[in-house]
Amino acid sequence: xxxxxxxxxxxxxxxxxxxxxxxxGQVKDANIxxxxxxxxxxxxxxxDPRDSVMITQRICGVCPEPHAIASVSAVDDYAxxxxxxxxxxxxxxNLILGTRSIAxxxxxxxxxxxxxxxxxxxxxxxxxxxxxxxALKYFLQQGYSRPFLPRDDIDYKFDAKTTNTIVGHxxxxxxxxxxxxxxxxxxxxxxxxxxxxxxxxxxEKLTADKITEFIWRLEEILDFVKNCYLPDAIAVAKTYSxxxxxxxxxxxxxAYDSYRIKSNGNYNDTLLKGGLVDNIDxxxxxxxxxxxxxxxxxxxxxxxxxxxxxxxxxxxxxKEAGYSWIKSPRYNGKVxxxxxxxxxxxxxxxxxxxxxxxxxxSALSEIGTDISGMYSVAGRHLGRALSxxxxxxxxxxxxxxLKAGEATAVEYIPPSEGKGIGLCSAPRGALGHWLNVKDGRxxxxxxxxxxxxxxxxxxxxxxxxxxxxxxxxxxxxxxSRPIEILRVIRSFDPCTACAVHMVxxxxxxxxxxxxx
Amino acid sequence: xxxxxxAPISVISIQGQNCTGCVTxxxxxxxxxxxxxxxxxxxxxxxxxxAFHPNIMTASGKLAMEILENAAKxxxxxxxxxxxxxxxxxxxxxxxxxxxxxxYTILEETLKLSLDAMIVIALGTCASFGGIAAGNxxxxxxxxxxxxFSANDIKTPLINIPGCPPxxxxxxxxxxxILTGGLENVQLDxxxxxxxxxxxxxxxxxxxxAYFDEGKFAKKLGDEGCLYELGCKGPITYAxxxxxxxxGRTNWVIGCGxxxxxxxxxxYPDFLGDFYERIIDLEVPANxxxxxxxxxxxxxx
Numbered sequence: 001x002x003x004x005x006x007x008x009x010x011x012x013x014x015x016x017x018x019x020x021x022x023x024x025g026q027v028k029d030a031n032i033x034x035x036x037x038x039x040x041x042x043x044x045x046x047x048d049p050r051d052s053v054m055i056t057q058r059i060c061g062v063c064p065e066p067h068a069i070a071s072v073s074a075v076d077d078y079a080x081x082x083x084x085x086x087x088x089x090x091x092x093x094n095l096i097l098g099t100r101s102i103a104x105x106x107x108x109x110x111x112x113x114x115x116x117x118x119x120x121x122x123x124x125x126x127x128x129x130x131x132x133x134x135a136l137k138y139f140l141q142q143g144y145s146r147p148f149l150p151r152d153d154i155d156y157k158f159d160a161k162t163t164n165t166i167v168g169h170x171x172x173x174x175x176x177x178x179x180x181x182x183x184x185x186x187x188x189x190x191x192x193x194x195x196x197x198x199x200x201x202x203x204e205k206l207t208a209d210k211i212t213e214f215i216w217r218l219e220e221i222l223d224f225v226k227n228c229y230l231p232d233a234i235a236v237a238k239t240y241s242x243x244x245x246x247x248x249x250x251x252x253x254x255a256y257d258s259y260r261i262k263s264n265g266n267y268n269d270t271l272l273k274g275g276l277v278d279n280i281d282x283x284x285x286x287x288x289x290x291x292x293x294x295x296x297x298x299x300x301x302x303x304x305x306x307x308x309x310x311x312x313x314x315x316x317x318x319k320e321a322g323y324s325w326i327k328s329p330r331y332n333g334k335v336x337x338x339x340x341x342x343x344x345x346x347x348x349x350x351x352x353x354x355x356x357x358x359x360x361x362s363a364l365s366e367i368g369t370d371i372s373g374m375y376s377v378a379g380r381h382l383g384r385a386l387s388x389x390x391x392x393x394x395x396x397x398x399x400x401x402l403k404a405g406e407a408t409a410v411e412y413i414p415p416s417e418g419k420g421i422g423l424c425s426a427p428r429g430a431l432g433h434w435l436n437v438k439d440g441r442x443x444x445x446x447x448x449x450x451x452x453x454x455x456x457x458x459x460x461x462x463x464x465x466x467x468x469x470x471x472x473x474x475x476x477x478x479x480s481r482p483i484e485i486l487r488v489i490r491s492f493d494p495c496t497a498c499a500v501h502m503v504x505x506x507x508x509x510x511x512x513x514x515x516x
Numbered sequence: 517x518x519x520x521x522x523a524p525i526s527v528i529s530i531q532g533q534n535c536t537g538c539v540t541x542x543x544x545x546x547x548x549x550x551x552x553x554x555x556x557x558x559x560x561x562x563x564x565x566x567a568f569h570p571n572i573m574t575a576s577g578k579l580a581m582e583i584l585e586n587a588a589k590x591x592x593x594x595x596x597x598x599x600x601x602x603x604x605x606x607x608x609x610x611x612x613x614x615x616x617x618x619x620y621t622i623l624e625e626t627l628k629l630s631l632d633a634m635i636v637i638a639l640g641t642c643a644s645f646g647g648i649a650a651g652n653x654x655x656x657x658x659x660x661x662x663x664x665f666s667a668n669d670i671k672t673p674l675i676n677i678p679g680c681p682p683x684x685x686x687x688x689x690x691x692x693x694i695l696t697g698g699l700e701n702v703q704l705d706x707x708x709x710x711x712x713x714x715x716x717x718x719x720x721x722x723x724x725x726a727y728f729d730e731g732k733f734a735k736k737l738g739d740e741g742c743l744y745e746l747g748c749k750g751p752i753t754y755a756x757x758x759x760x761x762x763x764g765r766t767n768w769v770i771g772c773g774x775x776x777x778x779x780x781x782x783x784y785p786d787f788l789g790d791f792y793e794r795i796i797d798l799e800v801p802a803n804x805x806x807x808x809x810x811x812x813x814x815x816x817x
Contacts, residue, residue: 005577005614005617006576006577006578007577007611007613007614007619008570008576008577008580008581008612008613009576009577010570010571010573010574010575010576010580011570011571011572011573011574011576012571013536013571014534014536015531015610015611015612017611017614035610035611035612036532036533036609036610036611037533037602037609037610037656038533038600038602038609038648038649038656038658040648040651042653043648043651043652043785043786047790048790048791048792048793050790050791050792051790051791051792054777054785054791055648055785058535058537058648058680058785059535060535060536060537061534061535061536061537061538061539061540061541061681062535062536062537062540064535064537107540107543111571111572112571115574132551132555135551135552135555135556136555138555139554139555139556144524144563144565146565146566146567146573147554147566147567147568147569147572147573147574148573148574149574150575150579150583151574151575151579152575152579171551171555174543174549174550174551175549175551177543177544178543178544178545178546178549178550178763178764179764181540181544181763182544182763182764182766183766185762185763185764185766185767186766186767187772188767188772189762189767189768189769189771189772189773189774190762190763190767190768190769190772191540191541191544191762191763192537192540192541192681193537193680193681193779195769195772195774195777196772196773196774198737198774198792200737203737203738203772203773203774204767204772204773205738205773213766315655317605317608317609407738408738409737409738411736412737486576497534497535497536
């Protein structure tokens with residue numbers, strides 16, 4: 001038996017540690033640990049409900065826009081505005097969330113995960129005219145190597161030609177990331193942390209030139225998604241085909257309805273259909289009242305698993321059984337994974353949308369696998385690329401539906417009391433915000449993020465979280481350079497600032513946080 | 517053109533209680549682009565070497581910790597810190613890594629790495645002033661880099677580049693100023709912010725200023741007029757957003773019809789009242805903040 005500790009895990013959002021117990025080259029047990037504690041919800045107590053849209057975005061600077069959408073949906077819900085948001089407002093929110101999600105997925109595949117599969121040093125053999133590749137080649141020839149080296153030598157499998165193509169896309173991805181954020185900023189006001197998303201709609205006024213500018217900027221992004229990103233994700237699945245089996249996880253998926261679209265004259269349908277997918281392909285509707293959070297192995301005082309919005313949590317950094325700041329969300333007591341694969345497959349089985357079925361099936365047949373291949377390291381990369389492609393096609397459609405000069409928001413007239421729920425699909429999966437208002441101020445606010453689902457520690461029944469389940473049974477070739485573990489973890493796209501956002505009140509000496 | 521090359525400047529980036537928004541913002545830098553920053557120069561003749569950066573480096577775990585250790589041996593580096601530093605319970609609320617069974621907190625790393633840096637840049641409002649991470653009631657004892665320096669008597673030069681997020685130009689422009697004009701010539705205000713970017717109020721350059729002067733105020737979001745009545749904090753906020761604009765000059769906060777919420781201020785986010793309510797009890801324009809009065813009002817509501 002040997003214990004492998006990896007800390008820090010780099011190329012992710014935030015602070016994360018993995019401990020794996022390895023016996024005979026196989027992981028027997030794993031503990032995932034979020035090692036930074038900050039907190040947002042308590043700060044919201046007593047504030048104007050509208051402020052939550054600005055404050056909760058600061059939970060995460062990699063994916064602030066889904067927090068804005070979930071939060072504004074909760075505020076709209078509480079204020080009775082959900083059905084009154086003008087068409088332009090709904091579409092612009094979709095465009096901001098969709099465009100920024102595309103940027104996020106591209107950043108994840110190339111900049112965060114890419115170096116696990118491609119070897120940029122191979123560019124030294126490059127003979128061609130690509131300006132970016134030649135800049136990298138010259139950089140290496142001069143003897144520079146940071147931040148690419150030093151590194152562990154691992155099994156890079158792509159030949160030099162394919163490597164250089166993908167390395168070229170890695171550098172191009174930085175440009176596309178920037179351009180995607182610029183495009184979304186036309187409607188959102190600023191990246192990161194959009195200012196234009198407010199209760200009642202979006203503040204940005206629509207003019208024909210802004211719509212035109214957005215569409216033409218989008219064009220270049222779509223080209224990259226279809227001709228670089230999706231083919232590269234497929235290439236990883238084909239070349240590293242063992243990773244279609246590795247990192248399977250819990251095999252159950254959870255997703256929320258997301259992106260409002262028109263159906264029979266109103267915007268009550270959604271592009272992505274939420275739900276549960278159990279045991280690979282059994283779809284069922286979701287009942288969010290069955291969500292609870294367990295703290296058995298989290299650094300909080302013990303309590304029974306509780307529904308978000310009820311219960312009491314007190315931090316306990318010295319707790320013996322604790323090993324993470326992340327709590328363990330469970331659905332009906334069971335472990336669920338969330339993320340783009342969950343979004344895509346929940347819509348695939350729950351909505352039977354022919355376009356999505358076709359997109360998924362054609363990618364799977366090109367790789368030579370079936371739906372079960374989606375539950376793996378390579379499957380998660382593919383799911384992310386597929387959800388990006390699906391989104392990219394929708395964005396153009398939505399942008400063309402915008403009407404310059406028409407209203408983008410309705411006036412916000414808040415009731416003094418009420419509750420609201422906001423759910424959406426974030427780049428990392430199912431995100432939920434729960435709002436409770438009394439006397440016109442926030443009385444309680446609760447957030448459950450996708451990475452809390454995925455990176456959760458073991459619960460009271462000893463069930464490991466999805467990351468942990470994906471690691472258990474993993475074969476490690478060399479314990480001194482456990483690239484397999486890193487590939488599994490990064491396939492989930494961890495966002496630990498999101499996962500740990502709880503905070504305790506000061507009250508000078510007593511650290512006690514009461515969620516009512 | 518002949519360019520005299522100087523030796524590359526090593527940059528070490530470490531992260532406390534952050535949201536990585538400072539990184540995703542600077543990743544969108546246009547001139548210089550990140551591609552040019554990484555592979556070529558920040559400006560011709562001046563190269564930055566990203567010796568340690570948790571979001572882009574290949575290595576993880578033990579090797580990453582060794583890289584950090586080795587990078588720190590070469591004195592005179594630029595240390596960039598984003599996120600606040602939790603100081604309660606010996607900094608246990610943010611552990612950045614582990615080597616040979618020993619855990620390292622961001623507090624320890626800040627204290628250790630600051631000593632041999634040529635300059636420490638506190639990037640973003642959390643590192644500059646505590647920001648969101650130190651938001652009331654601040655149970656983790658989150659502090660700004662400056663507060664940690666004062667408490668531990670660290671004398672290394674410090675520049676604050678606040679903003680939630682900071683504009684990429686504010687960071688890279690400041691580094692360019694240091695490399696070309698010398699650290700001693702970078703003009704800072706009382707809050708250690710470079711005057712080049714934080715020397716004027718949003719209000720002084722705001723395109724809605726004429727509305728303010730003639731008393732035409734928007735009554736609800738979407739109306740024509742100055743957003744002062746709707747909570748705009750432009751009159752008390754130092755930053756050049758109205759002239760610089762954001763994200764390839766596509767837009768900015770007031771440009772998209774939303775009120776400025778003063779994210780570059782030391783008082784952000786707690787002591788400025790509600791985001792969508794008119795600034796109360798502050799002189800306009802205000803050089804002296806009545807933060808304490810604001811705090812009491814805010815907590816007593």
